[in-house]
Amino acid sequence: MQDGERNVRRASASDAGVLARLLYEFNTEFDTETDSESVLxxxxxxxxxxxxxxxxxxxxxxxxxxxxxITLRPAIWFDGPVATLDELYVVPARRGAGFGTALLSRARDVLRERGCPEMHINVDEVDVDTRRFYERHGFMNIEPGAGYRMLCYVGSTELP
Known part of the structure; x- marks a missing residue:
């Protein structure tokens, strides 16, 4: 997909090193605990x-x-899979230039081709800029037809 100078392509296993570097940069930028680039x-x-x-x-x-x-999982609510956008990152020097929008747009195209009608995204409440980005692109945290927010809970698989 070419969008002006913004080129978005599907990555393969041969891109593992580039993806690892980007994820490592993302995690360190936001002071998130991370594994080494080699592990990633x-x-x-x-x-x-x-x-x-x-x-x-x-x-x-x-x-x-x-x-x-993006990861896909089977769904009981419809025939296609449910998608989760696990990560979306644009390097700081290129933010505001449309790369996040281009990635999200291409993700939607790929998911439609796969018969996936819905994408879930988890965002920290304090991450106002990211919330604003997704809301600008039509995502919401209120179930359609309901007047309350959806929440995501995270827990360990280990017994407490």
Whole structure:
């Protein structure tokens, strides 16, 4: 997909190193605990062989500018899968130039092609800029037809 100078393509296992570097940069930028790039590269190489994992890379010419990572799972509510946008990151120097929008747009295209009618995104409440970005693109945290917010809960698989 070409959108002016914003090129977005599907990543493959051969892109594991680039994706690992970007995810590492994302996590360190926001002071999130992270594994090393080598560990992340090994994981990306493994998961990108799974048909339920979709990674997209954006670039401006030869310079990689960001990525999106989407996972699919079966759904009981409709025939297609449910998608979760696990990560969307644009390098700081390229933010505001449309790369996030291009990644999200291409993700929607790929998901429609896969018969996926719905994408879930978890965003920290304090991350106002990210919430505003997704809301500008039509995402909401209120169930259609309901007057209350949807929440995401996270817990360990270990017993308390």
């Amino acid at each position: 590269k090994t994981r990306f190489a493994r998961i990108l062989t799974d048909d339920s994992v979709i990674a997209l890379l954006s670039a401006d010419g030869r310079q990689t500018t960001g990525f999106a990572l």
